Amino acid sequence: MNDTGTAIAWFRRDLRLTDNPALSAACEHARNVIALYVHAPEEDGEWAPGGASRWWLHHSLARLDESLRVRGGRLTIRRGTSLETLLAVARETGATRVYWNRLYDPARVAHDTQVKAALREAGLHCESFNAALLHEPWEVRTGQGVPYRVFTPFWKACAARLDALPRPLPTPDRIAAPPAIVASLALDELELRPRIRWDAGLHEAWMPGEAGALAQLESFASGAMARYSDGRNRPDLPETSRLSPYLHFGEVGPRQCLAAARNAVAERPSSRGSADSFVRELGWREFAHHLLHHFPQTPTAPLDTRFDAFPWDPNDAWLEAWQRGRTGYPIVDAGMRELWHTGWMHNRVRMIAASLFTKNLRQPWLKGAQWFWDTLVDADLANNTLGWQWTAGCGADAAPFFRIFNPVLQTERFDPERVYLRRWLPELARLPDKWIHCPWDAPAAVLAEAGVELGRTYPRPIIDFRASREAALAAYGSIKR
DNA sequence: TTTTGAGTTGTTCGA
DNA sequence: GTCGAACAACTCAAA
Numbered sequence: 001m002n003d004t005g006t007a008i009a010w011f012r013r014d015l016r017l018t019d020n021p022a023l024s025a026a027c028e029h030a031r032n033v034i035a036l037y038v039h040a041p042e043e044d045g046e047w048a049p050g051g052a053s054r055w056w057l058h059h060s061l062a063r064l065d066e067s068l069r070v071r072g073g074r075l076t077i078r079r080g081t082s083l084e085t086l087l088a089v090a091r092e093t094g095a096t097r098v099y100w101n102r103l104y105d106p107a108r109v110a111h112d113t114q115v116k117a118a119l120r121e122a123g124l125h126c127e128s129f130n131a132a133l134l135h136e137p138w139e140v141r142t143g144q145g146v147p148y149r150v151f152t153p154f155w156k157a158c159a160a161r162l163d164a165l166p167r168p169l170p171t172p173d174r175i176a177a178p179p180a181i182v183a184s185l186a187l188d189e190l191e192l193r194p195r196i197r198w199d200a201g202l203h204e205a206w207m208p209g210e211a212g213a214l215a216q217l218e219s220f221a222s223g224a225m226a227r228y229s230d231g232r233n234r235p236d237l238p239e240t241s242r243l244s245p246y247l248h249f250g251e252v253g254p255r256q257c258l259a260a261a262r263n264a265v266a267e268r269p270s271s272r273g274s275a276d277s278f279v280r281e282l283g284w285r286e287f288a289h290h291l292l293h294h295f296p297q298t299p300t301a302p303l304d305t306r307f308d309a310f311p312w313d314p315n316d317a318w319l320e321a322w323q324r325g326r327t328g329y330p331i332v333d334a335g336m337r338e339l340w341h342t343g344w345m346h347n348r349v350r351m352i353a354a355s356l357f358t359k360n361l362r363q364p365w366l367k368g369a370q371w372f373w374d375t376l377v378d379a380d381l382a383n384n385t386l387g388w389q390w391t392a393g394c395g396a397d398a399a400p401f402f403r404i405f406n407p408v409l410q411t412e413r414f415d416p417e418r419v420y421l422r423r424w425l426p427e428l429a430r431l432p433d434k435w436i437h438c439p440w441d442a443p444a445a446v447l448a449e450a451g452v453e454l455g456r457t458y459p460r461p462i463i464d465f466r467a468s469r470e471a472a473l474a475a476y477g478s479i480k481r
Numbered sequence: 482t483t484t485t486g487a488g489t490t491g492t493t494c495g496a
Numbered sequence: 497g498t499c500g501a502a503c504a505a506c507t508c509a510a511a
Contacts, residue, residue: 142508142509142510143509143510143511144509144510146509148508148509149507149508149509150487150488150507150508150509151488151489152488152489152509153487153488153508153509153510232490233490280489284489347490348490351490355491390489390490397488397489397508399489399490399491400488400491400503400504400505401503401504402491402492402502402504403490403491403492403503404491404492405490405491405492406491406492406493409491410491469492473503477504480504480505480506
């Protein structure tokens with residue numbers, strides 16, 4: 001096929017212009033670039049984006065279109081199967097080249113393999129790139145040539161190669177769209193936004209899109225990153241990076257985060273320890289993708305097969321109480337309401353909420369993973385799977401089974417002023433610090449004074465912590481060996 | 482092949 | 497109040 005000088009840059013979860021190798025390659029090898037988004041949620045299998053993710057995606061696509069237009073381009077939006085749409089757009093525009101950045105979810109990997117073969121069969125030049133990870137999952141192997149199953153040696157192997165990584169790519173100056181208008185759906189036609197307007201809290205909390213991502217990275221790198229080692233554990237303070245949704249949608253990439261961390265250390269050498277612990281979190285993200293690649297069954301099946309026999313105790317009433325933030329454990333309920341309201345939950349609180357759910361309530365971890373999938377703006381199959389299997393004790397390098405978070409102690413350690421609880425539990429706000437995280441222990445007079453009536457204005461604990469902890473330990477004991 | 486050291490994030494108990 | 501040990505072995509990864 002003759003090269004017409006037109007290329008398709010196929011966008012998926014790489015919704016940025018900077019450090020975007022597929023876009024850069026398209027701009028380098030073609031005069032005209034069709035920036036294409038194909039809406040094909042069925043190609044995500046059973047993990048099509050949930051409600052919060054769709055909200056984010058809508059706004060991220062809008063921002064991407066704006067920044068393309070500033071540089072002379074525009075975003076073309078289509079709906080349909082990826083392969084047929086790519087072929088149709090190539091036919092309509094005479095494009096001879098297709099560039100994209102790789103995804104790593106099992107359903108997408110299988111699909112992309114077929115797409116690449118079929119496009120090549122049709123005579124199109126295809127190339128895919130890594131925009132989402134520091135290292136390809138198949139490049140990191142133990143000395144025995146098998147995938148790592150323990151984080152520390154995995155990260156040691158990765159860290160040894162970080163210096164060899166390419167620098168982030170610059171933003172292309174000009175992204176020239178072809179002269180003829182290519183038919184495109186309007187963004188609203190994808191119906192990504194909720195019909196019932198529950199998204200006000202998301203708007204307050206987030207600014208989706210590349211500009212928001214870069215602003216957040218800059219602000220984090222010049223501030224909280226230097227305190228990250230300890231600060232990241234504090235749900236009451238804005239001390240985490242809050243980059244997770246941006247990383248999921250590829251509005252910023254890990255190479256940029258790494259570069260920002262290094263620059264921060266160069267400017268402030270004393271921040272090295274904290275910057276390292278932030279980069280290590282990027283390492284967990286890498287590890288999650290490594291595991292998903294090598295163990296593609298894990299989104300629904302425990303990596304540790306002993307857990308096939310675990311005596312979970314599914315209970316819809318408990319599931320709903322947990323989802324709605326009505327477990328009677330304030331730190332858990334605060335977290336679940338933060339999630340519902342903002343599409344995000346502090347990681348420390350995620351662990352506490354997930355520990356109560358899987359261990360004390362003994363609910364199947366997959367039910368929790370599915371709720372997070374639908375409600376998180378940062379819902380990511382690799383990270384969500386690792387997090388839930390880690391907490392449940394059935395994953396790689398998982399928490400030992402006896403590690404069961406105590407919601408009262410965790411609150412005392414990580415929300416010392418109870419600021420986080422009061423933010424999300426106004427019905428308890430007037431209780432003093434001593435009782436707000438364990439209202440069931442508060443004297444009747446204190447409750448009355450604060451306007452709290454347990455069982456009416458706020459639930460009693462739906463389960464006894466100590467007894468359920470013992471029961472969980474016994475359940476785990478039953479599947480040992 | 483065998484050995485060895487080590488393993489994100491905790492809780493509870495008893496001194 | 498603080499502190500160390502117990503909790504349960506097991507598996508991983510490298511020497």
